[in-house]
Structure formats: structure tokens, C-alpha cells
Amino acid sequence: MSGSGVRAAAGWVLRTLGRALTVVVVTATVVFLALRLAGGDPVEAVLGGPGSQAGPEAVAAARAQYGLDLPLWQQYLVQLRNVLTLDLGDSYARRVPVSDLLTAQLPATAVLALTSLALAWVIALAVAVLATTARGRLGRAAARVLRGGELVASVLPHFWLGAVLIVVFASTLHWFPATSTPGSPASLVLPTVTLAVPLAGFLGQLVRDSLEEAESAPFATTARARGASPTRVLGRHTLRHAVLPAVSLSGWAFGSLLSGAVVVEVLFGRPGLGRLLVDATLVRDVPVVVGAVVVVALAYVVLTVVVEALELALDPRRRAGDALVAAA
């Protein structure tokens, strides 16, 4: 690697770190303010939740223990310092370190989001290829149905789809459990499908649009003129072109999966970050909410970087010249 290449790479790393830091500070600030301005007293989280009738000494002791007797701006600075020093503090309600809670809950959400993302991609690719390559009257009719299906799927609300899947596949057919049991992969199926289907509809539309565009592009015509089979054209040329916009949006998609996880984890009674966030928000357990949101934001940053790398790998045009700099 040349000297300019090293400088470029170093610059890229610095910029990425700077971006991560900005995201952390901004999200921690917004979450802290939103939570403290929403009403509700965090000290009640320590004393059994909202509506606590604990005595004056108990309230004073809890305030002192968690620094809730300080002015709000000082509480904010303490929270910010904690986040920046990677010490997320203790949960008001659960009395355990926030980092322990997050470590325990993160894997469940990560597994759910990743399997959903994978399933969404599989469905999206299958449908897009089917819809684009279909020939004949019947094939074209099927393609039209699939296109309509993509649109419908992409707007399905998670809570509705999940409830329907539970009624059909758990209550009626008894194929899959409605609820989560530790160590049971079967209980992952319905939540995964619930998250994956709307996303697949969205990704599918993107892939199909650009696949159709690519199929009529000059490079595809050229390949066909050279005698390449439709399979080869699809596999080597057009599909690669077609997935790019959807890959670029996979970072966003992962973010949408994490927000969908809030609904799905509550609906299916799964442990995870989303449910932790809901419960913690309810009792104004500030350190937990801030910690969880910051971790999610960081995951998002990491994913964006991964997506950029993927784009580079898939798109030869981006690799030319100082692509690394351009990408960052």
C-alpha cells in the first residue's frame, strides 16, 4: 500500500471514530432530555415504580444514592461522563449494572435481527428473480401478483402480522410455539418471519426495480450478444448490479429491525433489548434507557461501516482510485 493509501486509511478510521463519538453524544443527550422532560420521577423506579408512597427518609436516601438530588444539568453531565467512559452505571429499578443487563439482553435481539435480515434477503431475492425472469402469460400474471405482494408485505405492521401468525401457526396448527422458551430454535420462527416479511417486501421492490433496469441495460445486452445464457447474465452481471441499492439500505434495514424488535419482543414475550427499553422507559430508569439506546446507535454505526465495505466489494466502480476516501 502506498503512503497516500495509509494516510487515506488512517483518515477513514479517524472519521469513522469521530462519527461514532458524535452519534453516542447526540443520542445520549436526546434520550436523557426526552426522558426527563416526559414527566415521571426516576426516584420512583428505585422505590417500586411510579406511584410510590415510600416515606421521606426512603426517598431522600434513594435520591442521594443515585445522584438524583443533584441539579438536572449535573445529572446530565454525570450521565454523559458515564457513557463516554463506558461505565453505564446501575439500573435504578433492577439494582444491577446496566452493562450486565445489556450483555444479557443483546444476544437475543442480535440473533433475532440477523436471522430476520437473512430471511428478508432470501425472500426478496427469490421474489425479485422470479418476477423478473417469469415468461409467458401465466408467468407474467404471477409476476404481477408478486409485485402486488411486495407492496402489501412492505406496509404490514409488525403487531398485526405477528398476531395473525400466532393465531394460524400456534393456536390453530400447533406448528410453532407462540412464546419464547430458552434454547428453543422453534420459538424463533414466528418472530423472525414477523420481522422479515415487511422488510422482504421493501427490499424486494428495490431489487426487482434495479434488476429490471439492469436486464435492459447495454451491458446485459452485450453479454447476451456474446452468447451468455440468461442464468449467466443474471448470476454474473445483472443481479450484482441489482442488489447494490438494497445492500446500501441494509444498514437502515437493520435499524428498522431493531425498532421492530421492540414490538416483536413484547408480542412474543421474548427477552431482548427492545423489551428492556420499553420497561425501562415506563419507570424512567434513565441509565438503562440511555445505555440501551447508545448500544443500538453504536451497532448502527458498525453496520453502516460493514455495508460500505460490502458496497466496495460488490461494485468495481467504487474500488477504482481513492474509493476508500470517497466511501468515508
Next chain:
Amino acid sequence: MRRPALLPLTATLASAALLLAACSGTAGDDASGAPDASGDAGAATPSAGGTLVYASGDAEPTCLDPHVGGNYPQALLASQFLEPLVGRDADGTITPWLATEWTTSDDGLTWDFTLAERTFTDGTAFDAEAVKANVEHLKDPATGSSTGYLALAKVDSVEVVDAQHARFHLSEPDAALLESLSQPWTAMESPTGIARGTDANCLAPVGTGPFVVTGSTPQQQVDLVRNDDYVRPDGTAEPALLDGITWRFLPDAATRYAALISGEVQVIDNPQPDTIAAADADSSLGVEHIDAPRPGSVNRIELNSGQAPFDDLAVREAFIRAADPEPGIETLFAGVTERSFSPLASVEPLAYSDPDLFTTDVEAANALLDQAGWTTRDADGVRTKDGNRLTVRMPVSTNQSVAAEQSLFEQIQANVAGVGFELVLEPMDLGAWYTALGNKEYEAVSAPYTKVGPDVLRILYHSDGTVPAPSGYFANHAFVRDAELDAWLDEAASTQDDDRRAELVQQAQQRVLEGFYILPLYDQQNHFLVRGATGVDVLHTVSTPTFVDASLTS
């Protein structure tokens, strides 16, 4: 044109199928101990042993020790592993439990309890020292107790007379002491367990109950196993039939019901009214319905008499005459509950009802508002007086009011609009809701309150209840400040004459109803659905379930 190339398509579909197959591979051998989903619920034969799965819709307790804070989700779980000093039977009579006998001094300031011989599941003896340690734990500010702390407010100290005799010293006579001690929030814990500190004790409090906490997975479940040395309240040593209970947290009501029907769980709480009605109507589902209203207060709408417009009795009466909640209660709650006309729950023996005060009368409501000076109406049909609209803000806790209740409020909103009220329903989460109440940003509110016995009236309607706790909370949302009522409630709280107490409690309820401070709706709903198990019962203290005689059926 050539035929479509099927290879890539087939490959993609095949990989999708593989993925699904990989995910579903273990569907048949589910790791949980739940019985087979396809089992016929009709052919129910009880069997000893097995692990019952309970699915709770209540929030997951952040601390399993009900001395800390003290809410209903904690009470549900604590009833399985902790026991109180006294119990209460269906007609409200206090019964022996960990205390076998008690006497009180003539001045009501000294109570002597004789204790049963029991051992905590960690081997620590249950004795007078343990009782003393529990009361001190509840009163220690560091514990952060709310409910238990309030319940024992009049207890000054506990004296250890000897191992089997504990003497309570009170600061003033307390007619509600035994009722307070029957609640799970004041139940007895092992002093050795308490001495481990709050963090450890929160994870696994130690009691004398039929089950023992062995572990928990946050946001998933708490694991309980049978206490083989369990001694029942009557002194017979007879453990529970079940091997254990898996106590799961399933926040979504529809999912809980689906899990019950598919056999993943055997007991659910907080079912929706329509699923209760469905289960009641269709016996082929094999679902047993347990209706166990909570004690204390009914669910009611409290009208804030501390500020306009409800500082005017006529306006309160007009609202109540126009609200007409009965048709809504019948349809929205699918016949699973009845309209109440009392401040107290129907399970309280001293509950007093007066349906005549609550007959719907739109004409009377209009006349009352006219007389009260709300004579003009604006373009929206809302009455006005001196330029003020007849607006009623009602914060609605979306965590406490179920969907049916929120719909009922919307019907009431439409009904009172007919006579010129603008009822503004403000849905909000629990924290924001308590803040709105604390700031008195409400004219009407529905706030549940669970407590054993009629002493709940003193908490909700005594003028002392308008003074906020340090957290800002005050229980007297109707802002009732009536010196005579205060005197009755004070006397009812301290008299040792049961007849006199009953008389005072009735007078107090009459006064609350006749003052149109509240619109009673129905008992605090507390239902359990059971399928695949038998022998599930309910304690008559705060209506929590007990599984000491429960067994799985197959």
C-alpha cells in the same frame, strides 16, 4: 425467445426452504416441560409432579422482595414463596397463619402474637426475632418500602417476649392491623436472607411458603421449585403436588391466550374480557375461569372536587347523571363483570351500595348545569360560564386501563358531551400519568387502589390523603375534604368495636357516594384462566393465586 432459466430461482427457493427447515427442526421436541400441545383438554386426569407454567401479563418485578416498593406483580409471585402472619377467608374473617393466636390490650396499643413453629427454607428458624427483623426491614428507609411501610405506619416496634411470642407496640390503636399483616407486602422473610442485603435478597427472597425461588432469567421467567418441608397454615406437613412453577412474563394478552390454548402455558392472568367470555361459552376449550376481584377500592372515576368545575356539587352530580356507563360495561366487558354502586370492592364484607344515586337522567343533568350557571354553549356545543368552557381533563394510564376500559371512557365522553361537557381523554404512560396527578392537571381520573379491608376508605377519602407523599403522590384524587368524614374514618381506623367500625364504614361510604365525588364502575378486574391444570385456588387477601393443591392434568 428461450425458456426462463430456472436454475438461479430454484437455488434461491431451495436455500429459503433450507433456512426454514433449519429453524423448525426442533419444533417437535420443545425444550420446555410443557405438556403436548395436542393433548385433549377434555380428558383431565390430575397427576403428581411436573412443572406448571404460569404466564403473567403484569410487569416483571424488578425486585422479588415485596418489602421493597410493594406492588401487585410482586404480590403475585411472593404469594408462592412467602407467608403472612395472618390470612383472610372469603367472608373477610382473619384466620391464623404464621401467627396462631393474638390478643390486644384494652388501649389497643399492644398486640401479642403467638407464633407457629416453622422453619424458613434456608434453615433459619421462624421466631419472634424473625418477626422483629421483618418489621424493622419494612420500616428501614434503606429498604425503600412503600406499601408495607404505609401498612405498618402505626407499629412503633416489636418486642421479643420469647421465641414463640412477639409483642407489637403501636403509636395509636389500629383497627386495620390484622388486615395489613395479611397482605403479601408485609409477609415474613428469613432474617438470614434479609441480612444478605437488598441486591441479593431482591433476586431470591427466602420464606416459609410452598415454593422456593431457585433462579430467574430477566424478561423471561422466574423459576420456583417445591418446598418439600412445607407446613400448611393448619400445622400439617404436606408439600405441594407440583415439582415446581415456571413463572413467565408475557406482556401481550392475545399471545398469553394463544399460549394457553396451544398448551405452552397452563395458567394466565389478565385475560381480555372477550377471551374470558369465549372460554366461558365454549366448554370444549377446556378452560377454567377464576374470577377473583381485588379487595379494597372499586374501579371508579374520581372527580377532582378541589378545583373548578367539580368544586361544585351540582356539576359533579350532572356529570354522574349523564355518564351512563352501564351499557358500555355490559358490552365492552362481555358480561364478565357487574356495575358497582359502592366505593368498596364487592369482596369487602362492609361494602355499601346505593344504586339510586346513579340512575341516568339527562334532563336532570341539564337542569343542574343550568342552575350552576353553565347556561351558554359555544360552537362545539360545550357549555360555558364566564368565558370558561366546561372542560374535564382526564389523564388515562395506558398501563392500567385495559382496552375495554379505555373504550368505556370514550363512551362516557360521548354521553357527557350530550349535556355540554368536554371530556378530554389524555392517554399517557404510568410515569407521566402520576406526574399529571401530582401536578393536579386533571378534573377526572380513574386510579386503582388495592388494599385489604375497608381502611382503604381512609387512604382515598380522608383529607390527609390530599397531602402529597415525598414522591408527589397523593391518594385522595377526588380531593375530598370533609371534617366529619375525617372523624368517622379516624374512629373506624382505631375502634376496637367491630359493630361500631361497620357502622362508621357505612356512614363514610354514604357520604362519599352522596357527595358525587366518584362514579363507581366495577370491581378491579382480576381473572385467571386455567387449562391443563386443576386445583388452582385464590387467596382471599389480595386475590393472588395459590398452587399448593394444584396439579397438571393430562
